[in-house]
Amino acid sequence: MDDSALLRYSRQILLPGFDIDGQQALLESKVLVVGLGGLGSSASLYLAAGGVGQLVIADADRVELSNLQRQILYRQSDLGTHKAVAAQAALEALNPECQIEPLALRLSGTQLEEAVERSNLVLDCVDNFETRRKLNIACWQHKKPLVSAAALGMTGQLTAFDANTDDSPCYECLYEETPNEENASCSENGVLGPVVGLLGSAQAIEAIKILAGVGEPLVGRLLVLDATTMDWHCFRLSRRTGCQICGETRKPSSALF
Numbered sequence: 001m002d003d004s005a006l007l008r009y010s011r012q013i014l015l016p017g018f019d020i021d022g023q024q025a026l027l028e029s030k031v032l033v034v035g036l037g038g039l040g041s042s043a044s045l046y047l048a049a050g051g052v053g054q055l056v057i058a059d060a061d062r063v064e065l066s067n068l069q070r071q072i073l074y075r076q077s078d079l080g081t082h083k084a085v086a087a088q089a090a091l092e093a094l095n096p097e098c099q100i101e102p103l104a105l106r107l108s109g110t111q112l113e114e115a116v117e118r119s120n121l122v123l124d125c126v127d128n129f130e131t132r133r134k135l136n137i138a139c140w141q142h143k144k145p146l147v148s149a150a151a152l153g154m155t156g157q158l159t160a161f162d163a164n165t166d167d168s169p170c171y172e173c174l175y176e177e178t179p180n181e182e183n184a185s186c187s188e189n190g191v192l193g194p195v196v197g198l199l200g201s202a203q204a205i206e207a208i209k210i211l212a213g214v215g216e217p218l219v220g221r222l223l224v225l226d227a228t229t230m231d232w233h234c235f236r237l238s239r240r241t242g243c244q245i246c247g248e249t250r251k252p253s254s255a256l257f
């Protein structure tokens with residue numbers, strides 16, 4: 001690590017439990033950020049600023065005026081530009097040392113598989129359950145940690161899944177049935193900008209913790225925020241027996257009957 005990197009990340013390196021080795025681990029990491037809306041905005045800004053070496057950023061949309069209230073990666077001058085392209089410029093301006101690979105598409109199929117496989121960690125910042133489920137399956141197959149968040153109105157939730165951790169649940173354990181998509185999208189409903197920014201920041205915290213081996217990841221716990229009262233609730237999240245993705249489908253032993 002050269003002198004400018006030492007200076008740039010000096011406040012992070014000084015953290016208890018986070019030394020030069022932790023910073024080096026971040027510099028050598030590649031994080032896939034899927035979705036560059038409100039969550040992906042704050043998460044990717046903090047990851048680039050914090051010294052993650054490579055970011056692969058994916059979103060098919062272009063910047064619209066109604067995005068600017070919460071998607072802090074973008075400026076008025078970015079209207080009409082692909083989010084992945086505008087985000088690359090913003091992140092490179094913040095930290096030229098961070099290598100950015102923009103993917104101006106909705107990840108699916110083999111492209112999604114490949115993007116997950118060549119990453120060290122994945123951030124789920126999307127607004128649709130179909131992509132969330134595909135990410136979950138790919139992350140489980142390739143044993144990549146997945147940090148998942150959602151925000152709507154004045155509420156938000158956050159958790160992490162990790163196939164490398166004993167008994168980690170997966171996204172499918174949380175949602176056995178697909179929730180109503182129409183009631184769960186920021187573009188269809190209201191959301192307070194700082195709420196979604198807060199959840200994106202929390203995703204960046206979890207990603208940095210997992211990559212640098214600091215603290216205790218949120219694996220097996222679901223954090224839920226009600227911003228109207230600023231109450232945070234933490235729920236235990238267990239692996240669901242019989243989950244098609246992560247569960248062991250145990251056949252009942254005949255000796256029991």
Ligand SMILES: [Zn+2]
Binds near residue numbers: 169239244
């Ligand atoms: Zn599961």
